[in-house]
Amino acid sequence: xxxxxxxxxxxxxxxxxxxxSDAGHFVDVCGDxxxxxxxxxxxxxxxxxxxxxxxxxxxxxxxxxxxxSGGRAPALFLSALGEVDHRVEGLQAGGDDYLTKPYAxxxxxxxVEALGRRATGDIPTTKLIVGGLEMxxxxxTVHRDGQKIDLQPREFRLLEFLMRHAGQxxxxxxxxxxxxxxxxxxxxxxxxxxxxxxxxxxDKDFDRPLLHTVRGAGYRLEA
Amino acid sequence: xxxxxxxxxxxxxxxxxxxxHASIFILFSASLLAYLYYETAGHMGRQAETELNAxxxxxxxxxxxxxxxxxxxxxxxxxxxxxxxxxxxxxxGRKLSGDFxxxxxxxxxxxxxxxxxxxxxxxxxxxxxxxxxEGRISRLSEGGVLMVAYDLGQLGEMNRRISEVVxxxxxxxxxxSLIGGLVISRSAAQRAEQLAKTTExxxxxxxxxRAPVHGSGDEFDRLSExxxxxxxxxERLVISSRSAGDSIAHDLRSPLTRLRNRLEAGLKETSTxxxxxxxxxxxxxxxxxxxxxxxxxxxxxxxxxxxxxxxxTNLKGMVDELAELYQPVCEEKLLAFKCQSKEDLYxxxxxxxxxxxxxxLLDNAVKYTPPGGSIRMTARHGASGDVEIExxxxxxxxxxxxxxxxxxxxxxxxxxxSEPGSGLGLSLVSAVAEAHSGKLVLGDGDGASxxxxxxxxxxxxxx
Numbered sequence: 103x104x105x106x107x108x109x110x111x112x113x114x115x116x117x118x119x120x121x122x123s124d125a126g127h128f129v130d131v132c133g134d135x136x137x138x139x140x141x142x143x144x145x146x147x148x149x150x151x152x153x154x155x156x157x158x159x160x161x162x163x164x165x166x167x168x169x170x171s172g173g174r175a176p177a178l179f180l181s182a183l184g185e186v187d188h189r190v191e192g193l194q195a196g197g198d199d200y201l202t203k204p205y206a207x208x209x210x211x212x213x214v215e216a217l218g219r220r221a222t223g224d225i226p227t228t229k230l231i232v233g234g235l236e237m238x239x240x241x242x243t244v245h246r247d248g249q250k251i252d253l254q255p256r257e258f259r260l261l262e263f264l265m266r267h268a269g270q271x272x273x274x275x276x277x278x279x280x281x282x283x284x285x286x287x288x289x290x291x292x293x294x295x296x297x298x299x300x301x302x303x304x305d306k307d308f309d310r311p312l313l314h315t316v317r318g319a320g321y322r323l324e325a
Numbered sequence: 326x327x328x329x330x331x332x333x334x335x336x337x338x339x340x341x342x343x344x345x346h347a348s349i350f351i352l353f354s355a356s357l358l359a360y361l362y363y364e365t366a367g368h369m370g371r372q373a374e375t376e377l378n379a380x381x382x383x384x385x386x387x388x389x390x391x392x393x394x395x396x397x398x399x400x401x402x403x404x405x406x407x408x409x410x411x412x413x414x415x416x417x418g419r420k421l422s423g424d425f426x427x428x429x430x431x432x433x434x435x436x437x438x439x440x441x442x443x444x445x446x447x448x449x450x451x452x453x454x455x456x457x458x459e460g461r462i463s464r465l466s467e468g469g470v471l472m473v474a475y476d477l478g479q480l481g482e483m484n485r486r487i488s489e490v491v492x493x494x495x496x497x498x499x500x501x502s503l504i505g506g507l508v509i510s511r512s513a514a515q516r517a518e519q520l521a522k523t524t525e526x527x528x529x530x531x532x533x534x535r536a537p538v539h540g541s542g543d544e545f546d547r548l549s550e551x552x553x554x555x556x557x558x559x560e561r562l563v564i565s566s567r568s569a570g571d572s573i574a575h576d577l578r579s580p581l582t583r584l585r586n587r588l589e590a591g592l593k594e595t596s597t598x599x600x601x602x603x604x605x606x607x608x609x610x611x612x613x614x615x616x617x618x619x620x621x622x623x624x625x626x627x628x629x630x631x632x633x634x635x636x637x638t639n640l641k642g643m644v645d646e647l648a649e650l651y652q653p654v655c656e657e658k659l660l661a662f663k664c665q666s667k668e669d670l671y672x673x674x675x676x677x678x679x680x681x682x683x684x685x686l687l688d689n690a691v692k693y694t695p696p697g698g699s700i701r702m703t704a705r706h707g708a709s710g711d712v713e714i715e716x717x718x719x720x721x722x723x724x725x726x727x728x729x730x731x732x733x734x735x736x737x738x739x740x741x742x743s744e745p746g747s748g749l750g751l752s753l754v755s756a757v758a759e760a761h762s763g764k765l766v767l768g769d770g771d772g773a774s775x776x777x778x779x780x781x782x783x784x785x786x787x788x
Contacts, residue, residue, distance in 0.1 A: 185626065186675075186677045204615050256649060282646070282650060284650075284677075284680060284681075284684070285677055286680075286681045287616075288650075288687075288688055289688040289692065290651075290654055290687075290688045290691045291654060292650050292651060295656075295657050296650075299653055
């Protein structure tokens with residue numbers, strides 16, 4: 103993916119660039135809002151990573167300006183302001199995701215990759231397929247190798263999210279935010295237990311596991 | 326000198342109130358006294374006037390029969406020694422009949438004149454006395470003058486007395502009302518002064534100062550109570566931020582020291598594997614530190630009240646959802662989990678904060694309840710109509726004497742030191758409850774008497 107990073111703190115910028123480059127992405131860096139907006143409009147980026155607090159033109163206005171000029175690349179805000187209100191402001195300004203500092207590098211990579219996937223996967227689908235696993239979004243049924251799998255509503259949504267991001271690492275926080283809509287981290291491993299139950303249903307009776315645990319990061323559904 | 330710079334006394338509210346009080350009092354008394362005067366002295370004057378008019382009319386009727394007829398009437402009346410005095414003069418100014426020898430006042434140039442005059446009379450025991458009379462003098466059409474007068478004696482005396490009483494009472498009333506006003510407003514000013522003294526003391530740094538409450542329930546008492554409540558909250562915040570500062574220093578020092586030692590040991594490691602492990606552990610330490618920092622920030626934000634929007638929310642859905650989230654992890658730990666929520670529970674709430682508070686309590690229950698135990702989540706309207714969300718377990722519980730303390734920041738009981746956590750969980754729950762005008766109540770849980778477990782109840786006002 104080709105990513106534009108707009109971040110004024112050079113140390114943080116170097117860190118983010120390093121993390122994303124290591125994950126195999128190309129990263130351009132801009133140090134302030136004005137040049138960042140210009141660069142975003144001119145370049146053909148797959149995703150923008152924007153610090154909310156920027157000198158001059160702040161992050162919200164950069165993304166808003168970019169959207170107003172017809173820019174469609176998804177944007178991820180990085181911010182030390184993590185309240186729900188701030189999050190809502192960010193999304194209203196045209197952002198697609200919001201990551202509060204401090205964050206784990208794996209979280210950043212997972213979220214940026216999830217954004218890139220969303221941009222290309224805009225076509226409405228009625229069927230998700232990963233390996234032998236098939237999800238019918240209209241009938242709300244799941245089959246693996248032709249065998250029907252019964253899922254609870256929440257398990258269905260969990261699996262849907264994983265299938266939509268098949269091949270990508272999905273973090274626990276992402277699951278909590280996107281599947282449960284909670285913006286805090288429980289101290290207990292509630293998410294792990296839900297994922298392991300789901301794994302029990304989709305992987306248990308089959309030779310090849312689809313749902314993998316990525317150590318220190320989260321989960322990945324992959325054929 | 327500017328007009329605004331009046332002497333100190335005149336600028337006080339006390340003085341202004343007293344003045345206002347006096348003015349109002351004077352206005353009232355003046356109207357009262359005016360009424361009194363009108364109804365007494367005024368009435369008597371008017372009555373005398375009416376009688377005088379009647380007398381004149383009768384005499385005019387007699388005069389229509391000629392001057393002699395009038396003379397006769399005057400003589401008769403004069404001799405009857407009634408209320409009135411008479412004097413009838415002919416065209417040349419000679420007396421025809423009556424009580425006086427000469428006109429006591431100048432004859433009118435026009436037709437009729439009302440006069441007041443003094444005359445000499447004798448009292449019953451024969452002493453001379455000077456008296457005042459009031460009357461009317463009228464020229465007759467064929468020459469001659471008729472005067473009818475009445476002694477003011479009693480009437481004048483009464484009049485004078487009434488006027489005197491009225492003026493004296495006005496003077497006394499003015500002084501009394503001024504004094505009254507001063508007394509009343511002084512007491513108000515004193516209460517205000519006490520409040521001012523309290524705030525001065527607080528500003529000087531004594532946060533334990535409180536305004537006196539007299540128990541009368543008046544405005545000043547209410548003001549004092551509000552002020553005291555505000556001061557109590559302020560004091561609590563100051564103390565908690567002070568102790569938070571100490572606790573942060575204390576609580577962060579040990580993990581930072583541990584981190585430093587680990588990094589130093591990592592430097593000495595010769596094997597790549599050992600170094601990697603040191604690095605990984607260090608990252609874990611830093612993550613813990615960051616988590617603590619985040620928790621402190623979150624708590625401060627909630628306590629400062631800078632929370633997002635409050636909306637009318639039904640907590641039933643949230644309770645069910647959280648139950649669904651925690652059910653599996655309880656089963657995993659071999660804990661029986663039960664959720665009882667049947668009614669709609671409307672409150673004014675920031676849903677994210679409430680969800681976080683409940684999740685903190687559920688986390689605690691899962692962490693501190695040994696396998697085989699049970700966790701119960703009950704959401705319902707309490708006896709007082711408040712919304713209560715209770716999370717009860719069969720873990721080790723919190724001894725009654727520690728329940729106040731664990732709500733404070735960073736307090737962790739000995740038995741929980743080994744568990745991961747920042748010691749801020751219950752503080753946050755309590756702060757969230759308070760931000761919603763509710764409270765956190767800790768009690769015995771569902772366990773047997775040996776280890777009663779913990780019941781944590783979030784009580785919120787229903788909306």
